[in-house]
Amino acid sequence: MSAYLALADGRVVEGHSQSPGTGRGELVFTTAYTGYEESLTDPSYAEQVLTFSYPLIGNYGVREERFESDSVQPRIAVAREFTDDVADWLTEAGVPAIDGIDTRELVTAVREEGAMRCGVAAGPDATPEQAREQLDQAVEMSDHTDIGATVSVSEPQVYQGNGARVALIDCGAKRSIIEALTARNAEVHVLPYDTTPEAVADLDPDLLFISNGPGDPANFEAAGQVVDEFAGRTPVAGICLGQQVVARALGGETEKMEFGHRGLNQPVRDLETDRVVMTTQNHGYSVADPGDLAVTQVNVNDGTAEGLKGVGIDCITRQYHPEANPGPHDSLDFFEDVLAMANGADAPTIVAD
Structure with missing residues (x-):
């Protein structure tokens, strides 16, 4: 299934849908190569689109005792590759997830241009236009006044x-x-x-x-x-x-x-x-x-x-x-x-x- 990530700088990146849906938020990245369960349940990631710089996310499964809260907190998750365990977890949580993306290029864009608004559309009927519509609705983090x-x-x-x-x-x-x-x-x-x-x-x-x-x-x-x-x-x-x-x-x-x-x-x-x-x-x-x-x-x-x-x-x-x-x-x-x-x-x- 296709997935599209529309960035505030005008680019639209195509990837693969690992959990369908649409969403928007502030695109950020983490350099952690372990602790993906903790990161995905950290409330500090609320209203953000979390990109993992480490290429493979899910290589030691998903265990609830490692969670930092009761639910997945980022609006969307992005990786070079998600394992089936993590993809199933995010699907069950209703959180869109996309992989098959060159996350090195994505992280470089954030480092050079700063954390930016983005929109995502993932699933069998996803289109770039849907991702851009989500981007248009995204707001800056400071505007989430009652987060x-x-x-x-x-x-x-x-x-x-x-x-x-x-x-x-x-x-x-x-x-x-x-x-x-x-x-x-x-x-x-x-x-x-x-x-x-x-x-x-x-x-x-x-x-x-x-x-x-x-x-x-x-x-x-x-x-x-x-x-x-x-x-x-x-x-x-x-x-x-x-x-x-x-x-x-x-x-x-x-x-x-x-x-x-x-x-x-x-x-x-x-x-x-x-x-x-x-x-x-x-x-x-x-x-x-x-x-x-x-x-x-x-x-x-x-x-x-x-x-x-x-x-x-x-x-x-x-x-x-x-x-x-x-x-x-x-x-x-x-x-x-x-x-x-x-x-x-x-x-x-x-x-x-």
């Missing part, structure tokens, strides 16, 4: 533990973040993305944690209001979108990246120890100005902020995913650090001059 509603819990959820009480604002949280906290005995309260400061205050948490999530951090105003209310009196942590939300709430600024960081191989340097770790990342926005926070880690490739911490307040954030599944696990000590803050231990803060 949090599509990935967040609608009601609070509680994961019992006998340690620190964590209020986790769910902007699209990966399961592995919750598992990393509960594995360290935290009592985790997963709260909707639009939770009010009053609702958080009722929990009297030991730690406020802002999760990862999709899209523009400017569209997560409620989470920013919670940070603004609690920073300085309750320890604050954040991962990925969470770092961006925290920075904006504390006087910083964020910006859209040309094509983002997505993969398992991003090198990050700690400015205090000069140690370099390999990290898993998935984001299209970054912190341009840390505001009242200090930059503690940077991306080796482009110098963007990868870690922030408080100046006179208890706050630690990471742009990458310390809990990364399937790996690498170089930075799992992040969770020890944030739970030490929650438990009242010496917090890794900077004292203002």
